[in-house]
Amino acid sequence: MSVTFSPRSLTQPGPARTAAGFALAALVLFGLAPAFLSDFRLGLLGKFLCxxxxxxxxxxxxxxxxxxxxxQGVFFGLGAYIMAMHLKIADAQLREDSVPDFMQIAGIRELPAYWVPFTSPFVAVLAILVIPGLLAALLGLGVFKRRVKGAYFAILSQALAAAFAILLVGQQTTGGSNGLNRFRTFFGFELSDPVNKRMLFFIVAAILLLVVAATRQLMQSRYGELLVAVRDQEERVRFLGYDPANIKVVAYTVAAFFAGIAGAMFVPIVGIISPADIGIVPSIAFLIGVAIGGRNTLLGPVLGAIGVAWAQTALSENFPSAWTYAQGLLFIVVVGFFPAGLAGLAGLRRRRRSRTEPPADDVSTEKTELEPAR
Incomplete structure (x- = not known):
């Protein structure tokens, strides 16, 4: 009888370990955080989870x-502005006004045509789920089919974020540079009620766990293997009969879908959305958190984004002008000395420990022949 041991199976966490990890995360988010954090700090944590x-x-x-x-600020902004427009319309209906308050100040007496569909909560939610991903799919097909990649793709995506922010600044019907703010309700629930604020935190925490679980399934599926293969050897994947453009479009669309949902939840939690939240600087800030946490891991981006956002808030409270320099220095140190991010330090430690440990005599990582007892 022969037994085959795969090195991959020895390094990947099993179902029990994964379930324990999700249970621990749920305990922290749904139990410990609400118990030990004030309403203000819990709202900040909800913002970081977005x-x-x-x-x-x-x-x-x-x-x-x-x-x-x-x-990514483009897709984050699309979800955020769609949610904000629906909330402003709902607030105006409660006051029995035809247009939101900021439009009345600007002299606008009729709701713009592109605002009208978002009067319906169903249409607003559907648009949040569909429009960012659909736009990403169309852009991805146009870019990746022409084999645009690397720095050219990065510059193109950054220019898109800048153009979207500039477009919003010049629009009076979306609040201009001030954006949209002062929301009173969230699908009928008063946002001033602390209980409803906690409900928002629980919703965004549940969304984060679902997003992580779905991403884990993608990474461990055959598609996840193809995505890594396209990253490392795109021409070889094309030679094997796969279209790398289609594989990239799926990942780009999923990332935009997640960003749109995050933007939609950001609006009721923070209470404002403006062009300053979706331009080049926020898009780079998203990237810095991922790079610091570890872009090749599942939990590295999550912990990196939360850690960077928390550090920004903590340092800004005490040293308002120092955060920009600290953020830049941290990014330079991580990229220059820890390209795999902070999560890569744990993997480096495991590899060093595995090289120093003597090999086991009774277990082989390739193939072990076990003779039946006589």
């Missing part, structure tokens, strides 16, 4: 697919 959802998508597209996505 950034973590974006980071999971970037980790899939950049870490696994090699696509340096510098324009």
């Amino acid at each position: 950034f973590a959802i974006v980071a999971v998508g970037i980790g899939l597209a950049w870490g696994r697919g090699g696509m340096l996505t510098l324009g």
Whole structure:
């Protein structure tokens, strides 16, 4: 009788370990955080979880697919503005007004045509789920089919984020540079109620766990293997009969889908969305968190995004002008000395320990022949 041991099976966490990890995360998010954090700090953590959802998508597209996505602020902004428009319409209906308050100040007496569909909550939610991913799919097909990649793709995505922010600044019907703010309700629930604020935190925490679980399934599937193969040997994958463009488009679309959901939840939690939240600087900030946490891992982007956002808030409270320099220095150190991110340090330690440990005599990582007892 022969038994085959795979090195991959010895390094990947099993189902029990994965279930324990999700259970621990659920305990922290749904039990410990609400018990020990004030309402203000819990709201900040909910904001950080929105950034973590974006980071999971970037980790899939950049870490696994090699696509340096510098324009995730576009898809984040699409989801956020769609949600904000619906909430402003709902608030106006409660006051029995025909248009939101900021439009009345600007002298606009009729709801713009592109606002009208978002009067329906069903249409608004459907648009949040469909429009960012659909736009990403169309852009991806146009870019990847022409084999645009590397720095050219990064510059193109960054230019898209800049153009979207500039477009919003000049639009009075979306609040201009001030954006949309002062939301009163969220699908009928008063946002001023602390209980409803906690409900929002639980919703975004559940979304984050679902996003991580879905991304894990993608990474471990055959598609995940193809995505890594395209990143490392695109021409060889094409020679084997696969279209690398289609594989990239799927990852890019999934990342945009996650960003749109994160933007939609950002609006009721933070209470404002403006062009300053979706331009080049926020898009790069998303990327920095992923790079610091470890773009090739599943949890690295999540922890990196939360850690960077927390550090920004903590340092900004005490040293308002120092955070930009600290962020740049941290990014330079990680990229220059730890290209795999902080999560890569654990893998490096395991590899060093495996080289120092003597090989076991009774277990082979390739193939072990076991003779039946006589």
